[in-house]
Amino acid sequence: MTLRFSFRNALVCLLVLLGSLSLVDAQTTASSSLVISMTVQSSISLEFVNSSNSGEGYCQVTGAGTSTASLNLGIASISGDNESCVIFSSTSSQYSISNWTYLEVTESNSSSSSYTLTASLGSAPPTGVAWQIAAMPSALTTSTQTVTASEAYATQYGMYLEVTVQKTAASGSLNEAINFTATAN
Amino acid sequence: MRACKLRQLGIVAAILATGTCASLAAQSSSGTLNVVLQNGSGLQMVLNSDSSGVTLGNAGTSSATLGFGTVGAYGTLATNVTRTNQTNTFTVSTFFDVDVAESGLSSTSYTLAATLSSTAPTGLTVQIDSVTLSTTSATISTSGSYGTNVRHTLSVVVSTAASGSGGPTTGTQLSSTINLVATSN
Numbered sequence: 001m002t003l004r005f006s007f008r009n010a011l012v013c014l015l016v017l018l019g020s021l022s023l024v025d026a027q028t029t030a031s032s033s034l035v036i037s038m039t040v041q042s043s044i045s046l047e048f049v050n051s052s053n054s055g056e057g058y059c060q061v062t063g064a065g066t067s068t069a070s071l072n073l074g075i076a077s078i079s080g081d082n083e084s085c086v087i088f089s090s091t092s093s094q095y096s097i098s099n100w101t102y103l104e105v106t107e108s109n110s111s112s113s114s115y116t117l118t119a120s121l122g123s124a125p126p127t128g129v130a131w132q133i134a135a136m137p138s139a140l141t142t143s144t145q146t147v148t149a150s151e152a153y154a155t156q157y158g159m160y161l162e163v164t165v166q167k168t169a170a171s172g173s174l175n176e177a178i179n180f181t182a183t184a185n
Numbered sequence: 186m187r188a189c190k191l192r193q194l195g196i197v198a199a200i201l202a203t204g205t206c207a208s209l210a211a212q213s214s215s216g217t218l219n220v221v222l223q224n225g226s227g228l229q230m231v232l233n234s235d236s237s238g239v240t241l242g243n244a245g246t247s248s249a250t251l252g253f254g255t256v257g258a259y260g261t262l263a264t265n266v267t268r269t270n271q272t273n274t275f276t277v278s279t280f281f282d283v284d285v286a287e288s289g290l291s292s293t294s295y296t297l298a299a300t301l302s303s304t305a306p307t308g309l310t311v312q313i314d315s316v317t318l319s320t321t322s323a324t325i326s327t328s329g330s331y332g333t334n335v336r337h338t339l340s341v342v343v344s345t346a347a348s349g350s351g352g353p354t355t356g357t358q359l360s361s362t363i364n365l366v367a368t369s370n
Contacts, residue, residue, distance in 0.1 A: 028290060028369045030228035032247035033302075034281070036311065037360040040343055040353045043257035108258030108275065108345035109355050 042110040046182045049102045049156055059085035059099045071161075073097050078167055098162040105182040107153045112184035117147040117157070122177030128169030131176060134160035140178065150185060226289035230367045233334055238280030239265050251339065253277055258345050276342045282334035285367045292369035297325040297335075302362040308353030310342040311361055318363060329367065 048069035050060050063069035074083030078095045081088045087098040105115050121140045125131060130139040133147055151157050165174070232249040234241045242250035254263035258275040262268055269276045285295050300322045305311050311318045313325050314337055329335050346352030353359060 028226050028228045028287070028292075030230040030247070030285060030367045032230045032232055032249070032283075032365045034232055034241075034339075034363045034365065035250045035360060036253065036339065036341070036363065037250070037358050038253035038277070038309075038341060039255045039358045040308070040355050041255050041257045041260070042355050043259040045259040106258075109343075109347060109352050111347040111350070 040109055042108065042112075042184070044105055044107040044110070044112075044115065044153075044182055044184055046103055046105050046180060049104050051100060051102050051156070051158070053100075054085075056085065057087045057098065057100050059083065061101070071099065071101060073099065073163070076165070092167075094164055094166045096162055096164045098160060100158050101161045102156045102158050103180060104156050105151070105153055107184060110184055112153075114150040114152055114185045115182045116149050116185055117151055118144045118181045118183070119147050120144045120179050122179055125176060126169055126172075126174065128166035129174055130164045131178065132162050132164070134162065144181070147180070151182075224289050226369075227287070228290075228295065228367055228369060229286045230365065231284050232365075233282040233284055235280035235282045235334070235336055237265055238282075238336075238339075239263065241281060249281075251279070251281060253279065253341065256341075256343065258343075273346070274342050274344055276340050278338055278340040280336050281339055282336055283329070283365065283367070284334050285329060285331055287331045287369060290369055293331075294327075294370045295329040295331065295367045296327045296370055297329050298322045298366045298368070299325050300364050300366075302364055305361050306353055306359040308344040308346065308348075308351060309359060309361070311363065312340040312342065313337050313363070315340070322366070325365075327370070 045067070047065055047067050048061050048063065050064045051058050059071060059073065061069040061071050072083065073086055074081045076082070076086075076088070076095065076097055078090050081097055085099070089096050089098075105117070107115070119133060119136075119140055121131060121142050124142055132139045135147055136145060138145070147159065148157070161178075163174070229247075231245050231247055232241060234244045239251055239253065242252070252263075253266055256262060256266070256268070256277045258268075258270060262277065266277050266279050268278075283297065285297075287295075299313055299316075299318050301311060301318050301320050304320060305318075316323050316325055325337065326335075344352045348354045
Protein backbone atom coordinates (compact mmCIF):
# COMPACT_ATOMS: atom_id res chain seq x y z
CA MET A 1 0.00 0.00 0.00
CA THR A 2 2.76 2.35 0.91
CA LEU A 3 4.71 1.45 -2.25
CA ARG A 4 1.66 1.97 -4.49
CA PHE A 5 1.04 5.45 -3.02
CA SER A 6 4.63 6.43 -3.55
CA PHE A 7 4.50 5.28 -7.17
CA ARG A 8 1.39 7.38 -7.77
CA ASN A 9 3.09 10.43 -6.27
CA ALA A 10 6.14 9.85 -8.39
CA LEU A 11 4.00 9.58 -11.50
CA VAL A 12 2.24 12.84 -10.69
CA CYS A 13 5.56 14.55 -10.10
CA LEU A 14 6.86 13.24 -13.42
CA LEU A 15 3.82 14.51 -15.25
CA VAL A 16 4.15 17.90 -13.61
CA LEU A 17 7.81 17.97 -14.51
CA LEU A 18 7.15 17.00 -18.09
CA GLY A 19 4.46 19.63 -18.29
CA SER A 20 6.84 22.25 -16.98
CA LEU A 21 9.49 21.20 -19.43
CA SER A 22 7.12 21.43 -22.34
CA LEU A 23 6.13 24.92 -21.28
CA VAL A 24 9.73 26.01 -21.15
CA ASP A 25 10.63 24.49 -24.50
CA ALA A 26 7.55 25.58 -26.42
CA GLN A 27 8.25 28.04 -29.24
CA THR A 28 5.62 30.64 -29.67
CA THR A 29 4.77 32.12 -33.02
CA ALA A 30 2.89 35.08 -34.39
CA SER A 31 1.98 35.71 -37.98
CA SER A 32 1.01 38.57 -40.22
CA SER A 33 0.45 39.21 -43.88
CA LEU A 34 1.55 42.02 -46.13
CA VAL A 35 -0.12 42.44 -49.49
CA ILE A 36 2.08 44.34 -51.91
CA SER A 37 0.96 45.80 -55.19
CA MET A 38 2.39 47.71 -58.13
CA THR A 39 1.62 48.62 -61.68
CA VAL A 40 4.50 48.26 -64.10
CA GLN A 41 4.55 50.64 -67.00
CA SER A 42 6.57 50.67 -70.18
CA SER A 43 9.21 53.34 -70.25
CA ILE A 44 12.09 54.60 -72.33
CA SER A 45 15.09 56.66 -71.40
CA LEU A 46 17.19 59.09 -73.42
CA GLU A 47 20.66 60.04 -72.34
CA PHE A 48 23.53 61.84 -73.97
CA VAL A 49 26.78 59.97 -74.28
CA ASN A 50 30.31 60.78 -75.28
CA SER A 51 31.87 59.18 -78.28
CA SER A 52 34.85 56.97 -77.78
CA ASN A 53 36.43 58.97 -80.58
CA SER A 54 38.35 62.11 -79.87
CA GLY A 55 39.83 64.95 -81.83
CA GLU A 56 38.22 67.28 -84.30
CA GLY A 57 34.46 66.88 -84.40
CA TYR A 58 34.25 65.04 -81.12
CA CYS A 59 33.81 67.54 -78.34
CA GLN A 60 32.93 65.90 -75.04
CA VAL A 61 29.65 66.79 -73.40
CA THR A 62 29.34 67.44 -69.70
CA GLY A 63 26.48 65.56 -68.10
CA ALA A 64 27.08 62.45 -70.19
CA GLY A 65 24.92 59.60 -68.97
CA THR A 66 22.04 61.90 -68.19
CA SER A 67 19.25 63.49 -70.16
CA THR A 68 20.58 67.00 -69.57
CA ALA A 69 23.99 67.66 -71.03
CA SER A 70 26.03 70.66 -72.09
CA LEU A 71 28.24 71.12 -75.11
CA ASN A 72 30.78 73.91 -75.23
CA LEU A 73 31.56 75.03 -78.78
CA GLY A 74 33.89 77.75 -77.60
CA ILE A 75 34.33 81.30 -78.81
CA ALA A 76 34.16 81.67 -82.54
CA SER A 77 34.26 84.22 -85.26
CA ILE A 78 34.78 84.14 -88.99
CA SER A 79 38.46 83.76 -88.29
CA GLY A 80 38.20 80.58 -86.26
CA ASP A 81 37.22 78.91 -82.98
CA ASN A 82 39.20 78.53 -79.78
CA GLU A 83 38.00 74.95 -79.24
CA SER A 84 40.14 72.43 -81.04
CA CYS A 85 37.49 69.72 -80.84
CA VAL A 86 35.09 71.43 -83.24
CA ILE A 87 35.11 71.34 -87.01
CA PHE A 88 35.38 74.88 -88.26
CA SER A 89 34.80 76.20 -91.73
CA SER A 90 34.13 79.64 -93.12
CA THR A 91 33.36 81.57 -96.25
CA SER A 92 33.36 85.22 -96.87
CA SER A 93 29.80 85.56 -95.62
CA GLN A 94 29.54 83.04 -92.78
CA TYR A 95 31.24 80.49 -90.64
CA SER A 96 30.10 77.08 -89.45
CA ILE A 97 30.95 74.98 -86.45
CA SER A 98 30.16 71.29 -86.46
CA ASN A 99 30.39 68.52 -83.95
CA TRP A 100 29.20 64.94 -83.54
CA THR A 101 26.74 64.60 -80.69
CA TYR A 102 25.59 61.20 -79.46
CA LEU A 103 22.62 59.95 -77.54
CA GLU A 104 21.32 56.57 -76.60
CA VAL A 105 17.74 55.48 -75.99
CA THR A 106 16.86 52.41 -73.95
CA GLU A 107 13.47 50.88 -73.40
CA SER A 108 11.95 48.76 -70.65
CA ASN A 109 8.91 46.53 -70.48
CA SER A 110 8.03 47.26 -74.05
CA SER A 111 7.76 45.24 -77.23
CA SER A 112 8.73 48.27 -79.27
CA SER A 113 11.70 47.62 -81.51
CA SER A 114 12.49 51.17 -82.51
CA TYR A 115 11.90 54.77 -81.62
CA THR A 116 11.32 58.08 -83.34
CA LEU A 117 13.55 60.98 -82.40
CA THR A 118 12.39 64.56 -82.70
CA ALA A 119 14.11 67.83 -81.91
CA SER A 120 13.24 71.46 -81.42
CA LEU A 121 14.95 74.60 -80.25
CA GLY A 122 14.13 76.00 -76.85
CA SER A 123 13.97 79.49 -78.31
CA ALA A 124 14.32 81.08 -81.71
CA PRO A 125 17.98 81.77 -82.56
CA PRO A 126 19.17 85.31 -83.28
CA THR A 127 18.94 86.57 -86.82
CA GLY A 128 21.69 85.14 -88.97
CA VAL A 129 22.16 82.03 -86.85
CA ALA A 130 20.89 78.58 -87.86
CA TRP A 131 21.19 75.26 -86.09
CA GLN A 132 20.90 72.07 -88.08
CA ILE A 133 21.28 68.36 -87.67
CA ALA A 134 22.69 66.89 -90.83
CA ALA A 135 20.08 64.15 -91.10
CA MET A 136 17.31 66.71 -91.20
CA PRO A 137 16.22 68.50 -94.36
CA SER A 138 15.97 71.93 -92.75
CA ALA A 139 17.24 73.97 -89.86
CA LEU A 140 15.93 73.44 -86.36
CA THR A 141 13.14 75.68 -85.18
CA THR A 142 11.04 75.93 -82.09
CA SER A 143 8.63 73.53 -83.74
CA THR A 144 9.19 69.82 -83.30
CA GLN A 145 10.79 68.10 -86.27
CA THR A 146 11.70 64.48 -86.84
CA VAL A 147 15.37 63.66 -86.70
CA THR A 148 14.95 59.94 -87.38
CA ALA A 149 11.77 57.90 -87.65
CA SER A 150 13.18 54.50 -86.77
CA GLU A 151 16.22 54.04 -84.64
CA ALA A 152 17.28 50.98 -82.66
CA TYR A 153 17.36 51.00 -78.89
CA ALA A 154 20.47 50.65 -76.79
CA THR A 155 22.83 51.80 -79.50
CA GLN A 156 24.54 55.13 -79.78
CA TYR A 157 22.94 57.44 -82.29
CA GLY A 158 25.26 60.07 -83.65
CA MET A 159 24.03 63.41 -84.91
CA TYR A 160 26.15 65.81 -86.85
CA LEU A 161 25.19 69.11 -85.31
CA GLU A 162 26.10 72.25 -87.16
CA VAL A 163 25.58 75.91 -86.40
CA THR A 164 25.96 78.47 -89.15
CA VAL A 165 26.56 82.09 -88.26
CA GLN A 166 26.26 84.84 -90.85
CA LYS A 167 28.81 87.58 -90.57
CA THR A 168 25.93 89.99 -90.11
CA ALA A 169 24.91 88.30 -86.85
CA ALA A 170 25.39 90.41 -83.78
CA SER A 171 28.17 89.37 -81.47
CA GLY A 172 27.23 87.90 -78.15
CA SER A 173 26.14 84.64 -76.64
CA LEU A 174 24.51 82.21 -79.01
CA ASN A 175 23.56 79.73 -76.29
CA GLU A 176 20.76 77.48 -77.37
CA ALA A 177 18.83 74.63 -75.82
CA ILE A 178 17.98 71.82 -78.19
CA ASN A 179 15.23 69.56 -76.90
CA PHE A 180 15.18 65.96 -78.06
CA THR A 181 12.28 63.58 -77.59
CA ALA A 182 12.33 59.85 -78.25
CA THR A 183 9.00 58.13 -78.75
CA ALA A 184 8.56 54.37 -78.93
CA ASN A 185 7.24 53.13 -82.26
CA MET B 186 -40.64 16.22 41.90
CA ARG B 187 -42.41 19.51 41.20
CA ALA B 188 -39.13 21.30 41.37
CA CYS B 189 -37.70 18.92 38.84
CA LYS B 190 -40.49 19.59 36.39
CA LEU B 191 -40.02 23.32 36.76
CA ARG B 192 -36.31 22.92 35.98
CA GLN B 193 -37.11 20.91 32.85
CA LEU B 194 -39.60 23.53 31.73
CA GLY B 195 -36.94 26.18 32.18
CA ILE B 196 -34.46 24.25 30.06
CA VAL B 197 -37.01 23.84 27.26
CA ALA B 198 -37.74 27.57 27.36
CA ALA B 199 -34.05 28.34 27.16
CA ILE B 200 -33.62 26.02 24.17
CA LEU B 201 -36.53 27.66 22.34
CA ALA B 202 -35.13 31.09 23.04
CA THR B 203 -31.74 30.04 21.73
CA GLY B 204 -33.36 28.64 18.59
CA THR B 205 -35.10 31.93 17.89
CA CYS B 206 -31.81 33.84 18.15
CA ALA B 207 -30.15 31.37 15.80
CA SER B 208 -32.86 31.97 13.25
CA LEU B 209 -32.28 35.73 13.35
CA ALA B 210 -28.47 35.31 12.92
CA ALA B 211 -28.87 33.23 9.67
CA GLN B 212 -29.85 36.38 7.61
CA SER B 213 -26.15 36.88 6.53
CA SER B 214 -24.09 34.42 4.57
CA SER B 215 -20.58 34.20 3.22
CA GLY B 216 -18.77 32.36 0.40
CA THR B 217 -15.40 32.05 -1.33
CA LEU B 218 -14.72 32.35 -5.08
CA ASN B 219 -11.60 30.63 -6.17
CA VAL B 220 -10.34 32.48 -9.31
CA VAL B 221 -8.13 30.51 -11.63
CA LEU B 222 -5.92 32.20 -14.23
CA GLN B 223 -3.05 30.69 -16.07
CA ASN B 224 -0.58 33.12 -17.57
CA GLY B 225 0.39 31.58 -20.90
CA SER B 226 3.02 32.66 -23.37
CA GLY B 227 2.33 34.42 -26.61
CA LEU B 228 3.65 36.61 -29.41
CA GLN B 229 1.89 39.33 -31.29
CA MET B 230 3.15 40.84 -34.54
CA VAL B 231 2.00 44.05 -36.20
CA LEU B 232 3.24 45.81 -39.30
CA ASN B 233 3.93 49.53 -39.20
CA SER B 234 4.84 52.21 -41.70
CA ASP B 235 8.48 53.18 -41.61
CA SER B 236 9.31 56.86 -41.45
CA SER B 237 11.24 56.51 -44.71
CA GLY B 238 8.94 54.01 -46.35
CA VAL B 239 5.65 53.84 -48.16
CA THR B 240 2.65 54.43 -45.90
CA LEU B 241 1.02 51.08 -45.21
CA GLY B 242 -2.67 50.41 -45.42
CA ASN B 243 -3.99 49.00 -42.13
CA ALA B 244 -0.75 49.91 -40.41
CA GLY B 245 -0.57 48.73 -36.82
CA THR B 246 -2.32 45.47 -37.59
CA SER B 247 -1.17 42.04 -38.62
CA SER B 248 -2.79 42.39 -42.02
CA ALA B 249 -1.39 45.34 -43.90
CA THR B 250 -1.04 46.47 -47.49
CA LEU B 251 1.79 48.23 -49.26
CA GLY B 252 1.41 49.88 -52.64
CA PHE B 253 4.43 50.79 -54.76
CA GLY B 254 2.21 52.67 -57.19
CA THR B 255 3.19 52.84 -60.82
CA VAL B 256 6.77 51.83 -61.44
CA GLY B 257 9.02 51.75 -64.44
CA ALA B 258 12.69 51.50 -65.24
CA TYR B 259 12.61 55.23 -65.92
CA GLY B 260 10.42 58.06 -64.78
CA THR B 261 9.16 59.23 -61.44
CA LEU B 262 8.22 56.95 -58.58
CA ALA B 263 5.95 57.27 -55.57
CA THR B 264 7.25 58.96 -52.45
CA ASN B 265 9.74 56.84 -50.50
CA VAL B 266 10.17 54.35 -53.32
CA THR B 267 13.70 54.10 -54.63
CA ARG B 268 15.01 52.42 -57.76
CA THR B 269 18.23 50.91 -58.98
CA ASN B 270 18.73 49.88 -62.58
CA GLN B 271 20.58 46.76 -63.54
CA THR B 272 21.11 44.98 -66.83
CA ASN B 273 17.77 43.46 -67.81
CA THR B 274 16.12 44.36 -64.50
CA PHE B 275 15.34 47.26 -62.24
CA THR B 276 14.63 47.09 -58.53
CA VAL B 277 12.19 49.21 -56.59
CA SER B 278 12.50 49.28 -52.82
CA THR B 279 10.92 50.76 -49.73
CA PHE B 280 10.97 50.22 -45.97
CA PHE B 281 8.42 48.76 -43.59
CA ASP B 282 8.57 47.98 -39.89
CA VAL B 283 7.79 44.81 -37.96
CA ASP B 284 6.91 45.07 -34.27
CA VAL B 285 6.72 41.82 -32.31
CA ALA B 286 5.57 41.82 -28.68
CA GLU B 287 5.91 38.88 -26.32
CA SER B 288 4.37 37.92 -23.00
CA GLY B 289 5.04 35.12 -20.61
CA LEU B 290 8.27 34.22 -22.31
CA SER B 291 11.86 34.26 -21.25
CA SER B 292 12.83 34.58 -24.91
CA THR B 293 14.91 37.62 -25.76
CA SER B 294 14.65 37.51 -29.53
CA TYR B 295 12.69 36.05 -32.39
CA THR B 296 13.27 34.59 -35.80
CA LEU B 297 11.39 36.13 -38.68
CA ALA B 298 10.51 34.07 -41.73
CA ALA B 299 8.49 34.89 -44.81
CA THR B 300 6.73 33.10 -47.62
CA LEU B 301 4.69 34.12 -50.59
CA SER B 302 1.16 32.83 -50.55
CA SER B 303 1.50 32.06 -54.23
CA THR B 304 4.14 32.38 -56.90
CA ALA B 305 5.06 35.98 -57.66
CA PRO B 306 3.65 37.45 -60.88
CA THR B 307 5.72 36.78 -63.97
CA GLY B 308 8.69 39.08 -64.24
CA LEU B 309 8.68 40.04 -60.56
CA THR B 310 10.91 38.80 -57.77
CA VAL B 311 10.02 39.80 -54.22
CA GLN B 312 12.74 40.25 -51.62
CA ILE B 313 12.92 41.25 -47.98
CA ASP B 314 16.33 42.38 -46.82
CA SER B 315 17.76 40.91 -50.04
CA VAL B 316 16.31 37.48 -49.26
CA THR B 317 14.32 36.23 -52.22
CA LEU B 318 10.88 34.99 -51.26
CA SER B 319 9.01 32.02 -52.64
CA THR B 320 6.21 29.74 -51.53
CA THR B 321 8.79 28.02 -49.33
CA SER B 322 9.60 29.67 -46.02
CA ALA B 323 12.76 31.77 -46.00
CA THR B 324 14.45 33.14 -42.91
CA ILE B 325 14.73 36.91 -42.90
CA SER B 326 16.42 37.37 -39.53
CA THR B 327 17.26 35.26 -36.52
CA SER B 328 17.63 37.93 -33.87
CA GLY B 329 14.66 40.25 -33.97
CA SER B 330 14.16 42.43 -30.91
CA TYR B 331 10.82 42.48 -29.12
CA GLY B 332 8.77 45.55 -28.48
CA THR B 333 10.30 47.82 -31.07
CA ASN B 334 9.90 48.61 -34.74
CA VAL B 335 12.45 46.65 -36.70
CA ARG B 336 13.04 48.13 -40.15
CA HIS B 337 13.05 45.83 -43.14
CA THR B 338 13.64 46.57 -46.80
CA LEU B 339 11.04 45.32 -49.21
CA SER B 340 12.28 45.10 -52.78
CA VAL B 341 10.76 43.96 -56.02
CA VAL B 342 13.09 43.08 -58.86
CA VAL B 343 11.32 43.79 -62.13
CA SER B 344 12.38 42.31 -65.44
CA THR B 345 12.69 44.89 -68.19
CA ALA B 346 11.57 42.34 -70.77
CA ALA B 347 8.32 42.92 -72.54
CA SER B 348 5.16 41.26 -71.37
CA GLY B 349 4.97 37.85 -72.98
CA SER B 350 8.71 37.66 -73.25
CA GLY B 351 9.43 37.06 -69.59
CA GLY B 352 8.55 40.52 -68.41
CA PRO B 353 5.63 41.54 -66.22
CA THR B 354 2.23 42.47 -67.51
CA THR B 355 2.15 46.21 -67.93
CA GLY B 356 -0.62 48.62 -67.21
CA THR B 357 -2.47 46.46 -64.71
CA GLN B 358 -2.01 46.18 -60.98
CA LEU B 359 0.05 43.20 -59.90
CA SER B 360 -0.05 41.97 -56.32
CA SER B 361 1.51 39.40 -54.10
CA THR B 362 0.85 38.37 -50.51
CA ILE B 363 3.73 37.91 -48.10
CA ASN B 364 3.09 35.83 -45.02
CA LEU B 365 5.39 36.65 -42.13
CA VAL B 366 5.95 34.39 -39.14
CA ALA B 367 7.82 35.38 -35.99
CA THR B 368 9.02 32.52 -33.80
CA SER B 369 10.46 33.02 -30.36
CA ASN B 370 14.03 31.88 -29.96
